[in-house]
Amino acid sequence: MKRLNNLYYSKRIKELLAELQTAGTTLVVAPMGYGKTLAVQYFLQEQERCGKKVLRQSIYGAGAEAFWQGVCHSWQNTELGAALLQQSLPADANAKTLVLELFRQLLPQEPVYWFIDDLHLLESSEVIDFLFALSKAGFADLHLLLVSRGQIFDGSRLLELGRKVFCLDKHDLALQRDELAEYSSRCGLQLTTQQLDALHEACEGWFSVT
Structure with missing residues (x-):
């Protein structure tokens, strides 16, 4: 029976999405209408069915402070979340080092998929700097999934991350x-x-x- 809400993903796209299981950071960048959020949600639902931990955070155009509140909310009910509540979005090297150390010490000892959607709505260099530092740290059990209509990291940062980052664009999703x-x-x-x-x-x- 045909259902209007059925989703179609080809074998090629499913194989690309499977790469998200091994990538530390995944960047999904494409214009509106290419199904990037639906594709990530499809992948995450499969992970949840396998018992994996999934965190979801959406951006609603608010500032950096609201973003950090969203981070703390995403990690609520964990030791890491409680520790992050005592901090603010890191704005300098020392603060980043402290927050990254909290992630290193307090991340759950299991794979975690952290999905942050609609990053194009948030114009904050501090947020991007933090996400880059988190991506560069490359924590083994943390899979960061970042979705945006526009570029997230510039070319030099992508080069610096190397194999720590996996990129999907409109050509992959089309x-x-x-x-x-x-x-x-x-x-x-x-x-x-x-x-x-x-x-x-x-x-x-x-x-x-x-």
């Missing part, structure tokens, strides 16, 4: 022609070759258009 054919078929559409070519050219694999 449906390829054969995937669009399967997706259309699952939606009950029988398209000719010409129609499929025209659809793929028009939507460029953009989920919100297809």
Whole structure:
């Protein structure tokens, strides 16, 4: 039976999402409509079904202080959360060192996926500096998933992180022609070759258009 709320992810996209299990930090950067949040949520739901710990934090356009409150809320009911409540968003090297040490000492001894969505709504260099420092530290059991419509780390920082960061962009999330054919078929559409070519050219694999 076809259901309107069914999600379609091709084998290729599922294989890309599986990389999030081993990446310390994942950056998902794409314009609106490419399904980046849904893709991460799909992956996280699979992890939750396997008993993994998942934390979710959304940005609503507020400032750095509200972001830090969101961090503390995400880690509430943990030793780390209680310790972070005594701190503020680190603004200098010493403060970053202290907060990173708290993460090192108090992170749960199990894999944790921390999903922060809509980072493009928050213009704060201090937040980005903190997330970069956290990514660079590379804690073994912490998987940081950062989603944005715009660039999160600049090229020099990406180069510095190297294999500690895994990046997905709109080209990874967009449906390829054969995937669009399967997706259309699952939606009950029988398209000719010409129609499929025209659809793929028009939507460029953009989920919100297809």
